[in-house]
Amino acid sequence: MYSLLNDHPSMRVGLAALINHQSKIQVVAEAANGEEAIEVYSKTKPDVVLMDLRMPGIGGVEAILAIRKVDPDVKVIVLSTYDLDEDIHLAIRSGAASYLLKDTPIEDIANAITSAYAGNVSLPKSVTKRLAESLQREQLTEREKEVLEALIMGRSNKEIASRLSISDETAKSHLKTLFQKLNVCDRTEAAIAAVRHGIVHLD
Structure with missing residues (x-):
């Protein structure tokens, strides 16, 4: 089971349809903002959460932290339009298991969901490199x-x-x-x- 949290309806619906066509993965809930994300998670307790970072009201990082207070072991994958170092760093620090861009092929998104469900942290090489460079700068x-x-x-x-x-x-x-x-x-x-x-x- 998997939950999709994104503030763009067309993006959310389209992605949900594509994900539902993947074997062994089913979208059980959707949310349009951080507040809904927290509420939806409490009600459905999905195995994996796919979270946007920039949403109206409570943002993705705040939502991740709030959800992790309810369940420290929650598996979250951030799916964002932006590949800014600060966004990546904040997402991983908040406990995200992966950080993907929205133009990531659906097969790779599905693999990341499966990997997160198995308890693995899987980051694209480009993100790993950016994190290493960020750590060096710190x-x-x-x-x-x-x-x-x-x-x-x-x-x-x-x-x-x-x-x-x-x-x-x-x-x-x-x-x-x-x-x-x-x-x-x-x-x-x-x-x-x-x-x-x-x-x-x-x-």
Whole structure:
């Protein structure tokens, strides 16, 4: 049994029809928002929940956390339009067993449902890579973040060294480590990555 939670009726109905044609999988309930998701889960207790993240009212992550308070062992698969690092990270941290994009082939969605039912965490390689990169970014030291902020402000190595009261060589060393952790090749890519991934916020 499986429950589908999505705020777009046509998407929900179409996906439910496709899923119901898969062997050994049956849609037992649908919901259009987070509030309904929590209520539907309490009533039907499906084996697997397919959850959208961005819904009106209570969002997907909040709904997952609320449902897991009722049943810590619930199997949830997030199906989203967005492949943003923050969304992926929040979904997995909330306890999702997988994170799939809405253009994922139906056979792969069915396989993810079967895998989640069996108690497995199955993430596409692209998502696994993004999580690994996100973890690496989280490991930036406070000093490295200060260097990154100065870099985004357009400071030269010498200016960064002076601003932080460190030597030019130390500033260069911090930049080299930053490039490795951010998986970038130069200062411009580092600045773009920092803003895109929310490491540094521009006013």
